[in-house]
Amino acid sequence: MRRILRLMLTAAGPYAPQFRATLRISAVASLVQVTAYATFIPLLAELARDPVRTGRAWTWIAVLAVLVALESVLRVRETAFTYDHWHLVTRSTRLRLGHALRSMPQQELARRAAGDLTSVVGANAATAAAAISSLSTLFVRLVTVPVVLGLIVLVVNWRLGLVLVAVTAAALPFVRQVQQRSNTGFREVDEADAATAGRIVEYVQGLPVLKATGQAGSDSPRLAAVFAHQQRAQARANRSAAAPVAFAQLLVQLALVALVAVGAALVLDAQFSVPALVAVVVTAARFAEPLSTAAVMTKLFELSEASLSRVGEVLAVRPLPVSSGGSAPTAFDITFDSVTFAYDRQDEPTLTAVDLTVPARSLTALVGPSGSGKSTVTRLISRFADPQAGSVRIGGVDLSTLEPDEVLRHIAVVFQDVYLFDDTIRANIALARPGATDAEIEAAARAANVHEFVDRLPDRYETRVGETGSALSGGERQRISIARALLKDAPIVLLDEPTAALDTESEVVVQQAIDRLVAGRTVVVIAHRLSTVVGADQILVVDGGRITQRGTHRQLLTESDGRYARMWSAQAAARRWRVPAVGR
Structure with a gap:
């Protein structure tokens, strides 16, 4: 994700400062969200007392309410970038791509197909802007929430915390497989999409010739080959990551089962209370949800990376260098x-x-x-x-x-x-x-x-x-x-x-x-x-x-x-x- 975030900052261009500020707000909001979940532990402990200390219980309820309200305010500010800047980032990215194409050396421009460049300026730029405005904050949430909740469970009971750490460590290789396979697959899909777009442009421009030679229509060999390649690339990309995603989700669910089993053993051994176990299980459920979501969303992150990379490649092409000492000519031989x-x-x-x-x-x-x-x-x-x-x-x-x-x-x-x-x-x-x-x-x-x-x-x-x-x-x-x-x-x-x-x-x-x-x-x-x-x-x-x-x-x-x-x-x-x- 560090790589993707660098690409996002490149694509954000003049809106990079607002993008960084949004990421900071998202991180703070996620910490507030985690703290709100953590209040269930002392709250349930107070409610399990006999007699219940009503004042303390209401204090924790008030703290929970304040944290939920604060998170809501931060989330509103977080989404402001999406609603206020998404269209601006899209426009800015396309204008910068246009400038890059205008200043690109002609031979570099000539080797790129018109459909390929159309795909970059159109679909890839829109996907890149969507990733910057929405996926980036989702990623912050998916990482921050489970990490902090895992630390809280470790503090409450190190044995239960180790269960979460162990299962998470076991799930990470599968998530990495999803990243690697999706990265390769979606790059192939993106290249196939660009090739298809180029061939469609060629088909439309050459339609009179194709009609005259009997090559027009749905079975046109000029289109059939690229459509078939595009379909194969999409199928491979979808199949390649299916098994790792399923295994990663299974391990996350097994983490909850293992947590309950270990917690029940501690309760039976009088080393842990039932209310505390209930609070930890509630907290762990919130721990498991982002991890399970992350396993599925990894494909979307890699799809976004493919678009961000293609945008970044065009923006990274250096224009012709300009040596010092030049001035506008006054003669024209x-x-x-x-x-x-x-x-x-x-x-x-x-x-x-x-x-x-x-x-x-x-x-x-x-x-x-x-x-x-x-x-x-x-x-x-x-x-x-x-x-x-x-x-x-x-x-x-x-x-x-x-x-x-x-x-x-x-x-x-x-x-x-x-x-x-x-x-x-x-x-x-x-x-x-x-x-x-x-x-x-x-x-x-x-x-x-x-x-x-x-x-x-x-x-x-x-x-x-x-x-x-x-x-x-x-x-x-x-x-x-x-x-x-x-x-x-x-x-x-x-x-x-x-x-x-x-x-x-x-x-x-x-x-x-x-x-x-x-x-x-x-x-x-x-x-x-x-x-x-x-x-x-x-x-x-x-x-x-x-x-x-x-x-x-x-x-x-x-x-x-x-x-x-x-x-x-x-x-x-x-x-x-x-x-x-x-x-x-």
Whole structure:
């Protein structure tokens, strides 16, 4: 539980002081509760006297009443954290997870499935908050009450106390087995749940493809396997701890039987009184109840630990380090100096000793085969990751000395695959600058050729675009993405072949918008169709993680045996390709 409490304090975050205070209140309330139980011993002793000392009996009844009332007050204060802070802890945990995801190195973020992260931010965060607000105080009660009651019984009669100690010691190994088995089982369950959530997200997003291939429906192999794995994991987790829980509960019940047997022997031997034995048995019953409950609740504690651990793992991921001495760039040329970069768990580097310079207010095109490292270059410019060797600089400032958010403040990105949120067109454009006025948003939309199709929509800029922009065409989505970049008005623009997936008519309109976007800015474009970058100030051919050629379109074509000339010839031949007629 020390481990779980540490995880709880991590998850509590800014509410850790209130959480500690609640634990202290719970401990005091439990001590008061134990003291109230202990008053039965002198109270029954007084009632068994002949004659009864009425004054003393009423005194003990008054003490019992005061202790019960005091415990009630403390329990109310204890539950205040649950009712007043549970939703705040949940919100705080999710916001901190969001910040952790935002500052997480991109390659670390990329290796985590969307469904896995959804599970952590959703179900795991809620379970962690529930554990902090409710299970923590329950644990304090389950530990404090039997320990103190056991000590009281030892003081009253050491023989009876030894019975409780012996049986408790015998039960602890079974409780430990429950912990170990549940810990392993519930971690497997949690991982299975995350895998299932990820596969469901994938299934929903890929439903058109699955329908077209006949793989949709309840027997879809994409879902059946993860559902079966999830069911097996849940069954194993439930079965694995069943026997230890039963044995632990049995031993606790046997403790009461043994206590009564030993107490009866002491009474028959005139070493103990009947009233005292009754009081001890009543006290021991309260001793046994938390232990029996603890045996059952151990599974719940371990389930909570699985969620707390997953939340803690995300919060523990360190953001990219920031070296001292950096300041915001005032110039916007880009320089790679002997940059070598490899992704995690990759044997060979993606980039090796790359040197390049992108002058300010120029257009540089990156071309080359798939997997050559072009996208990695743009990711390093955005400081989604840091190179293992060499440096990346903007305006002479080493990016390792800047916060990633500060780097991205100067960069606008237009991806080939546009992501729009299920919101209005206005809201999707305004993402680039939330404080922008309606006039500024509309100006960016006009420059990106968005206004011409928005003007035909019934709700104009208040039209919702649907999930991932499904209500719009590819060209319309791309124009909104460009409007977003125009509104940001960043001095550096990164383009990842933004017209590759468009039809000819849409490509013309989008290209006009891009021309307005890149004017007067430092531009790096990843190009697959070489015809789109013939006017670039410089073209860099990336092959095998190295810059193998550099120059203008005309210069590179003169190198007839070079990669660029071969790519140009291959694409020219492909443009003349036609689908052959098929005879009946």
